[in-house]
Amino acid sequence: MVKTIEHEPAKFKEGEIISVIEKFPIGHYRTPTYVRGKQGIISRNLGKYINPETEAFGKNAGSKMWYYMVRFVQKDLWDNYVGQETDELEIEIFENWLEAIN
C-alpha cells in the first residue's frame, strides 16, 4: 500500500522549538525568506491544509500537509530591530519547512 503524507502523524508538538529550513527552491512557496534559517516555537498545530507547493501547478491537487502557527522573537529575525525584547511575529509554516532542534 502506498503511504501518503496524509496518514502521517504531526511531527511537531505545541511548545516545541524548531528551526525553519534554509532552502531556496524555485516554484511556489509560502515560507518567506525572512524566517528561513531562523528558530521559533510552535504556538499551535493548525491541522492539515492543501499543500500549495503542488496545488499551484495543478499537480497532486487536494493533497494536504500539516501546518503550524510558529512564533518568532522579532530580535531574532531582524538585525537592529527597534522595539521590545518581547515583540514577536507569528506566521503559518508547512511541516516540510521545519526541522527539530537537537
Add this chain to the structure above:
Amino acid sequence: MTHNHPHDHTPIVQEEKPGYYEILEISVRELMIEKGRITADDIRKQIELLDSRSPVLGQQLVVRAWTDADFKKRLLENGNAAAEEMDITIYDDTAFTVLEDTPQLHHMIVCTLCSCYPRAVLGLPPDWYKSKQYRSRAVKEPRSVLAEFGTIIPDEIRIIINDSTANQRYMVLPLRPEGTEDFTKEELEKLVTRDTMIGVTIPKII
C-alpha cells in the same frame, strides 16, 4: 449611446489598455465559461457576495465580544463557528482567527506574500494593505509603521505581528476603551473602525 442628461461632465472613456495579467484573467475566465466549468452568473454572484461584505460585520463581532463574555470565548476559540452564529458565513473555507488585544499586548495583521485579509468580515482590503511598503515594513519595523498611522504604542506594551501565509484569516479584537461602560451598542460600534480590526490604530472616544 444617447447622452442627454442635463449636467456637464467630461466623456467617460476607457483609455488604458488592459495589461498582461488582465488579458490573462479574461482569457482564463472565458475559457472556463466556454468549457462549461463555471458560468458567467457564478462569477457575478461571487463578486456580489464579496462586495456585500464590509467592516460593519467585524464591528458587530467586536461589540458582541465586548459585551458578552461567553461569546468572546467562543469567538477566540473558533472564529468560523462564532461568526456563523451571528449569521456571518465564512464563505471561502478559510480559518477565521481572532486575536485578542490586552492592556499588555497589541496585535497587527499583514500578509507579506499578497493580500490575505478577513474579507468575509471586513470586505475588501484597503489599497495600502496590499502595498509593498506596508507588507515589507509591517513585519520589520511595526512600531514605526504604527507611528505613521498616528498610533504610538508605549514601550511597555508588547507587539505581535501576525503574517498570514496560508489559510488563517486574522482579525484583531481591540481593547474596549475605558470610560465606555455606559455606551450603547450603537455608540460602541462607532469606535470599532476597520483600521482597529487590522491593528494599525486603536478605538478612541472622540
